Amino acid sequence: MSLLKTVAVSHNNVDNNMLPSTPGKLKPEKYQPYNHYMIHRLRLSKLTLWSSIFLAFILFFFILSPPSPSPAANRRESWGGHHWEKRVTKSACRNSDSGFTVLVTGAAGFVGCHVSLSLKRRGDGVVGLDNFNRYYDQNLKRSRQKVLSGAGVFVVEGDINDAALIRKLFDVVHFTHVMHLAAQAGVRYAMQNPHSYVHSNVAGFVNLLEASKDANPQPAIVWASSSSVYGLNSKVPFSEKDRTDQPASLYAATKKAGEAIAHSYNHIYGLSITGLRFFTVYGPWGRPDMAYFFFTKDILKGKQITVFEAADGGTVARDFTYIDDIVKGCLGALDTAKRSTGSGGKKKGPAQFRIYNLGNTSPVAVSELVRILEKLLKVKAKKKVMVMPRNGDVQFTHANISRAHRELGYMPTTDLETGLSNFVKWYLDFYSPSTKNPASSW
Numbered sequence: 001m002s003l004l005k006t007v008a009v010s011h012n013n014v015d016n017n018m019l020p021s022t023p024g025k026l027k028p029e030k031y032q033p034y035n036h037y038m039i040h041r042l043r044l045s046k047l048t049l050w051s052s053i054f055l056a057f058i059l060f061f062f063i064l065s066p067p068s069p070s071p072a073a074n075r076r077e078s079w080g081g082h083h084w085e086k087r088v089t090k091s092a093c094r095n096s097d098s099g100f101t102v103l104v105t106g107a108a109g110f111v112g113c114h115v116s117l118s119l120k121r122r123g124d125g126v127v128g129l130d131n132f133n134r135y136y137d138q139n140l141k142r143s144r145q146k147v148l149s150g151a152g153v154f155v156v157e158g159d160i161n162d163a164a165l166i167r168k169l170f171d172v173v174h175f176t177h178v179m180h181l182a183a184q185a186g187v188r189y190a191m192q193n194p195h196s197y198v199h200s201n202v203a204g205f206v207n208l209l210e211a212s213k214d215a216n217p218q219p220a221i222v223w224a225s226s227s228s229v230y231g232l233n234s235k236v237p238f239s240e241k242d243r244t245d246q247p248a249s250l251y252a253a254t255k256k257a258g259e260a261i262a263h264s265y266n267h268i269y270g271l272s273i274t275g276l277r278f279f280t281v282y283g284p285w286g287r288p289d290m291a292y293f294f295f296t297k298d299i300l301k302g303k304q305i306t307v308f309e310a311a312d313g314g315t316v317a318r319d320f321t322y323i324d325d326i327v328k329g330c331l332g333a334l335d336t337a338k339r340s341t342g343s344g345g346k347k348k349g350p351a352q353f354r355i356y357n358l359g360n361t362s363p364v365a366v367s368e369l370v371r372i373l374e375k376l377l378k379v380k381a382k383k384k385v386m387v388m389p390r391n392g393d394v395q396f397t398h399a400n401i402s403r404a405h406r407e408l409g410y411m412p413t414t415d416l417e418t419g420l421s422n423f424v425k426w427y428l429d430f431y432s433p434s435t436k437n438p439a440s441s442w
């Protein structure tokens with residue numbers, strides 16, 4: 001026997017004797033070829049039977065179960081349908097024939113929430129739109145939504161990039177105006193998530209303008225630009241005539257791009273468009289990513305705050321503008337907006353195109369902002385002063401508001417101390433309604 005055959009035979013014997021896996025329990029049995037064949041067949045047919053039952057079950061459930069929803073279908077679940085349309089139509093109802101019907105994008109945001117409430121309270125029809133993203137505390141956005149809902153404003157959950165949704169909204173309601181406040185805000189966050197700025201502030205804006213120019217009638221559009229478009233401009237106060245071609249951050253660049261895009265839609269399609277350059281808006285229900293807001297939070301927690309100064313030791317200052325003044329500016333812009341001249345994508349004549357600064361005309365140093373907060377909170381801040389990093393911030397903003405005053409009747413009336421006092425009251429009430437007010441325990 002060759003070595004190969006010897007190995008094959010011994011291997012066969014081992015297989016046939018079915019060795020148990022436990023060592024020391026080896027019980028060689030007599031070899032019975034017929035029995036083994038029968039057992040093998042029996043096992044095989046049992047296996048076939050169970051496999052068939054199993055397959056039949058799978059087939060049965062596959063046929064009975066509904067097709068799994070596509071991503072588009074998933075997206076649609078949050079809007080559309082008879083009930084949804086009824087809510088949109090009801091929210092769009094205005095109190096008088098002369099009132100407006102306004103689509104407010106970013107309605108669950110800081111400025112959007114305040115503007116929507118003011119419009120609704122004076123009798124206009126308002127439909128909100130917001131994607132409730134996670135840029136900051138969603139609970140705050142949901143709380144704003146509750147306030148709006150109580151006032152009769154329905155906030156549609158959806159993104160300005162969802163073309164089908166925007167077109168559906170324009171189908172269901174003939175909006176006279178769009179107040180476009182949805183945006184990716186924040187100057188410094190643009191270094192962490194640049195694409196979100198292009199997505200919301202450029203692509204989303206174009207999507208909204210596309211639907212607006214196709215609408216019949218076309219709405220007039222008022223939208224939020226930013227003081228940041230002045231970028232490295234050093235001539236103060238900033239006037240709308242000053243250069244805006246040196247943005248210091250991607251955020252500013254996307255807002256500047258928005259102004260250029262708005263002009264092209266006005267020129268080609270006859271859309272009436274007004275851009276508002278907001279200057280560091282603050283107040284109750286504000287944005288937690290802004291310095292006055294997180295300074296308050298950190299001062300109360302005893303956490304260190306970082307206060308920026310210029311490289312030469314100079315002051316870093318902002319033209320902080322109170323929310324109620326901004327709301328008046330927004331309503332003034334809506335009230336003076338002329339109708340768009342086009343319809344269904346065709347221009348019929350030149351349309352209004354405007355740009356305004358909405359600031360306070362009274363810049364305050366960030367160190368002074370901290371001093372006011374310390375006084376209001378009755379807590380000393382743990383400050384770390386450091387040179388402003390190259391993160392897109394500019395050293396100084398100061399608005400010239402002559403044009404807004406002349407044409408919109410805009411005149412801010414709230415100084416920083418009064419506005420911050422209102423903010424602090426709201427903050428303490430919102431975040432610790434049942435606990436003792438820390439401001440009274442100094």
Ligand SMILES: O=C(O)[C@H]1O[C@H](OP(=O)(O)OP(=O)(O)OC[C@H]2O[C@@H](n3ccc(=O)[nH]c3=O)[C@H](O)[C@@H]2O)[C@H](O)[C@@H](O)[C@@H]1O
Pocket residue numbers: 185186187225226227228229278279280281289290291292306307308309316317318366388393395
């Ligand atoms: O006016 C505008 O266009 C912009 O106003 C704000 O931007 P910003 O003025 O930078 O507001 P904050 O982020 O609240 O900063 C306020 C001041 O505090 C300073 N700061 C910020 C953060 C910090 O940790 N320390 C600090 O000293 C900043 O340099 C700035 O001077 C908003 O965040 C933007 O969305 C808006 O468009």
